């Protein structure tokens with residue numbers, strides 16, 4: 084549905100995007116993740132044809148963003164970082180205006196308005212003037228204007244920013260619901276949010292894509308070090324010394340003790356070495372091995388290790 088090939092964007096000497104390529108499939112939810120200034124907004128502004136790239140191409144549903152921007156705009160719903168609202172209009176007037184600007188009228192317009200009012204839960208502020216709305220409601224009206232024309236592709240720049248926890252849950256549910264019929268790209272700083280909602284995460288750092296994986300795949304990306312739990316029926320001090328001597332083991336902690344079992348947590352550069360040495364020690368010393376388990380890294384740990392790697 085979306086293909087980006089070697090996109091670069093330079094603002095003077097600032098390289099906001101550097102050779103960014105990726106694909107987004109139809110009805111996929113893709114989370115764009117990265118620290119401040121990573122290039123997320125720039126990428127979304129290119130895909131929505133608000134700015135043109137310095138180099139490279141992006142194609143949305145067969146339409147090139149630089150050659151056929153109007154065709155792209157027709158099928159995209161966009162919620163920018165700051166919702167594009169007319170402050171002195173009432174919410175009902177504003178959504179009606181956006182719907183008409185998008186070419187809707189009559190029964191079709193009414194049907195779509197009824198749908199966005201329900202989906203974005205703005206019935207309670209429907210007759211309010213936009214400038215009187217709280218940040219959360221402004222965000223929801225921003226979403227309503229992005230969805231009123233039933234776009235096939237929805238691009239949301241930090242859709243949950245400024246929302247309270249209940250509203251955040253509501254927006255996440257809405258994104259999941261929308262993805263039954265639409266392709267969605269959203270940006271966020273919040274890793275938990277991205278992994279809870281997205282089918283795939285594209286992680287950007289200083290204009291470059293440093294990961295493009297499902298949340299499950301990301302967890303499998305091997306960091307430089309692994310955490311391994313080893314539970315033994317063995318004399319604690321002796322077992323500690325043996326584990327400490329295994330090549331690659333940098334740190335050991337006693338993670339728990341129960342009866343004759345001791346649970347160790349080893350930080351190691353090689354899970355395999357720990358396995359080989361522990362099995363040897365168990366055989367030679369008559370210990371009993373109760374557990375040898377690689378602790379799966381959290382997404383946070385993977386995220387941090389990706390950024391550390393990109394630093395080098």
Ligand SMILES: Nc1ncnc2c1ncn2[C@@H]1O[C@H](COP(=O)(O)OP(=O)(O)OP(=O)(O)O)[C@@H](O)[C@H]1O
Pocket residue numbers: 094097098099117118119120121122123124125126
């Ligand atoms: N109009 C502009 N003129 C000059 N530099 C810009 C402009 N827009 C963005 N930049 C620069 O491009 C880089 C990428 O910015 P961008 O806003 O795309 O990042 P972001 O990932 O969306 O950040 P944030 O999460 O803080 O919104 C930054 O260094 C930013 O300062």
